[in-house]
Amino acid sequence: MSENIIGYKINGEIVDTQSNKDGSGEAIEFDNSKEALDIIRHSTAHLMAQAIKELYPDAKFFVGPVVEEGFYYDFRTSQKIGEEDLKKIEKKMKELVKKKYEISKYEISKDEAIEKFADDDLKQAVLKNIPSDSVSIYKQGDFEDLCRGPHVPNTRLLHNFKLTRVAGAYLGGDENAEMLTRIYGIAFADKEALKAHIKMLEEAKKRDHRKVGSEMELFMFNDEAGAGLPFWMPKGARLRSKLENMLFKAHRKRGYEPVRGPEILKADMWRTSGHYACYGENMYLTEIDGQEYGIKPMNCIGHILIYKQSVKSYRDLPLKYFEYGVVHRHEKSGVLHGLLRVREFTQDDAHIFCTPQQIKSVVLEVVEFVDAVMKKFGFEYSMEISTKPDKAIGDDEVWEIATQALKDALDENNLSYGIDEGGGAFYGPKIDIKITDAIGRKWQCGTIQVDFNLPERFDVEYVAEDNQRKRPVMIHRAILGSFERFIAILTEHYAGEFPLFVAPTQVIFVPISESHQAYCKELSNELMDLDIDCEIYDKNDSLNKRIRLAEKQRVPYVVIVGDAEVANCSVAIRDRRKKEQYNLTKDEFMLQLKQQLQEGKI
Numbered sequence: 084m085s086e087n088i089i090g091y092k093i094n095g096e097i098v099d100t101q102s103n104k105d106g107s108g109e110a111i112e113f114d115n116s117k118e119a120l121d122i123i124r125h126s127t128a129h130l131m132a133q134a135i136k137e138l139y140p141d142a143k144f145f146v147g148p149v150v151e152e153g154f155y156y157d158f159r160t161s162q163k164i165g166e167e168d169l170k171k172i173e174k175k176m177k178e179l180v181k182k183k184y185e186i187s188k189y190e191i192s193k194d195e196a197i198e199k200f201a202d203d204d205l206k207q208a209v210l211k212n213i214p215s216d217s218v219s220i221y222k223q224g225d226f227e228d229l230c231r232g233p234h235v236p237n238t239r240l241l242h243n244f245k246l247t248r249v250a251g252a253y254l255g256g257d258e259n260a261e262m263l264t265r266i267y268g269i270a271f272a273d274k275e276a277l278k279a280h281i282k283m284l285e286e287a288k289k290r291d292h293r294k295v296g297s298e299m300e301l302f303m304f305n306d307e308a309g310a311g312l313p314f315w316m317p318k319g320a321r322l323r324s325k326l327e328n329m330l331f332k333a334h335r336k337r338g339y340e341p342v343r344g345p346e347i348l349k350a351d352m353w354r355t356s357g358h359y360a361c362y363g364e365n366m367y368l369t370e371i372d373g374q375e376y377g378i379k380p381m382n383c384i385g386h387i388l389i390y391k392q393s394v395k396s397y398r399d400l401p402l403k404y405f406e407y408g409v410v411h412r413h414e415k416s417g418v419l420h421g422l423l424r425v426r427e428f429t430q431d432d433a434h435i436f437c438t439p440q441q442i443k444s445v446v447l448e449v450v451e452f453v454d455a456v457m458k459k460f461g462f463e464y465s466m467e468i469s470t471k472p473d474k475a476i477g478d479d480e481v482w483e484i485a486t487q488a489l490k491d492a493l494d495e496n497n498l499s500y501g502i503d504e505g506g507g508a509f510y511g512p513k514i515d516i517k518i519t520d521a522i523g524r525k526w527q528c529g530t531i532q533v534d535f536n537l538p539e540r541f542d543v544e545y546v547a548e549d550n551q552r553k554r555p556v557m558i559h560r561a562i563l564g565s566f567e568r569f570i571a572i573l574t575e576h577y578a579g580e581f582p583l584f585v586a587p588t589q590v591i592f593v594p595i596s597e598s599h600q601a602y603c604k605e606l607s608n609e610l611m612d613l614d615i616d617c618e619i620y621d622k623n624d625s626l627n628k629r630i631r632l633a634e635k636q637r638v639p640y641v642v643i644v645g646d647a648e649v650a651n652c653s654v655a656i657r658d659r660r661k662k663e664q665y666n667l668t669k670d671e672f673m674l675q676l677k678q679q680l681q682e683g684k685i
């Protein structure tokens with residue numbers, strides 16, 4: 084067996100060298116491939132547990148899985164563990180790496196395991212969830228842990244790690260249960276990859292939209308008003324309305340009709356839609372005149388009722404309604420995160436009613452729309468088709484037809500995509516759009532979702548060519564996902580240095596003295612007529628302070644106006660995006676702005 088092999092892939096399943104001694108299957112080498120990293124990271128979680136056990140002998144461990152950001156382990160100790168303890172734990176882990184412990188595995192029956200871990204209530208909780216009769220134990224040095232693997236064969240392979248943060252985590256994710264300590268970490272096969280990742284994390288910290296958003300006064304939260312409920316401050320509201328206006332035109336060009344439904348609907352509507360049964364725990368309910376109502380978590384029903392207001396013919400299809408739909412969803416307080424996870428947000432939502440034969444072409448048109456929007460922002464993106472989950476409504480056959488239509492649409496146009504088996508919403512398969520930001524992170528944004536179910540439940544029809552009443556298909560789609568989430572991602576992607584077309588303030592005028600204010604006002608009004616947002620910094624602060632303030636706002640153009648500029652009808656520009664300073668005549672400047680805003684229309 085090669086030194087470099089840490090596992091095998093057999094029929095899509097990953098097993099380690101301890102479990103597969105004869106070496107059958109496809110070898111997984113010790114490198115930074117996804118499969119190898121999963122094994123390395125999970126093994127590092129155990130290494131961390133071993134170190135914690137040595138430092139805090141009363142520690143008891145729950146689970147230590149691999150997650151997108153690396154790995155974590157949930158545990159309990161009598162001592163409180165904070166960020167300041169991570170260094171100490173890392174140091175102990177390094178000692179254990181040097182000991183080059185072999186990581187061995189043996190199997191025992193579940194009953195034996197229950198006895199073995201008799202004094203460990205957390206292990207008992209883990210064991211309760213294991214359906215099989217036998218379980219495996221991994222041993223490194225004198226540390227043993229219950230686990231199904233896979234693990235690397237020796238602790239010496241685990242030196243490239245970093246513990247990143249400490250958090251609290253409810254036992255089994257249950258808000259009423261005990262709070263355990265969770266330590267997150269990251270690990271790689273080599274030092275270079277680890278270094279690059281640490282650099283990315285530092286960069287991410289600098290770009291954190293909560294930090295940049297508060298510096299630029301884009302949005303705020305107010306705990307007294309409620310967690311997860313964003314407030315848009317003037318600059319954020321300007322940025323957002325630029326996005327809204329741009330997308331409004333883009334929708335109209337593609338034949339979408341704007342509509343708007345109410346925020347709350349009778350609970351019976353949500354019963355008909357299936358949301359009450361399948362999504363009820365995430366909905367806010369209220370009562371009016373003794374009747375139960377639900378605040379909408381999705382906009383679909385409003386669009387369906389508008390569609391049904393009059394008889395539709397096949398000639399009306401595909402019919403596309405769109406709405407900047409405000410929705411409310413009860414997210415657990417632990418997962419709320421800036422604008423990325425909130426309880427109220429606005430989707431760039433659309434519903435397309437079409438015939439089954441039109442699905443493919445509709446999906447392709449949406450994909451073209453997505454492409455235009457992503458290019459405008461300079462995002463790379465990938466697509467993933469999610470199939471039927473365990474908890475679903477609708478029969479298998481219908482799911483199959485819908486899933487195939489999504490695949491066909493992408494296949495026929497040579498668009499590559501991944502498959503997320505079982506990752507679909509409860510009412511249909513979907514295409515997820517994941518964008519990659521400037522520092523390589525992936526974000527889930529828009530979705531394109533086929534739905535045979537809601538038209539059925541609401542008895543939606545159209546009159547076909549043969550005069551028969553038929554059922555249209557409904558396609559739910561959002562491109563940004565939500566304005567909140569997308570603006571959070573944009574802020575981090577650009578580190579607040581928004582491109583001209585969405586920058587909250589596009590031009591700031593800084594008059595050198597009072598006598599230059601009138602010229603600034605005149606210029607600013609002319610630019611406002613071109614839909615360019617301007618501010619004039621004419622407060623009593625010193626010139627330098629005003630320039631500094633303008634730069635902190637990351638405004639694309641800071642224009643300094645003094646005697647010479649007034650006399651020549653010109654402007655002295657500090658171009659923040661090009662990092663240059665230059666002079667233009669007023670007309671040249673206006674032309675430059677106009678041209679820049681014309682680029683890459685969507």
Ligand SMILES: [Zn+2]
Nearest residue numbers: 129230231232
């Ligand atoms: Zn394990």
Ligand SMILES: [Zn+2]
Nearest residue numbers: 381382383559
């Ligand atoms: Zn919908």
